[in-house]
Amino acid sequence: MADKTTPNTQFDWFEVFKAGTQTDAKGVTHSFNDADLNSVVANFKPKSAPLVIGHPKMDGPAWG
Secondary structure (H helix, E strand, O other): OOOOOOOOOOOOOOOOOOOEEEEOOOOOEEEEOHHHHHHHHHHOOOOOOOOEOOOOOOOOOEOO
């Protein structure tokens, strides 16, 4: 799991994804481990990803 003690944003921690096997919108399975998720957290750039309500709807309006 990502290091919660070193935030890269001003917001509280909010878990949206877990390590393990996931199936994407096209039915393809992928495996993600803790190192993969730590890399995502370390490389995240604030305000670069929209918050979309209605997943897996890919064309919903961004709310944040």
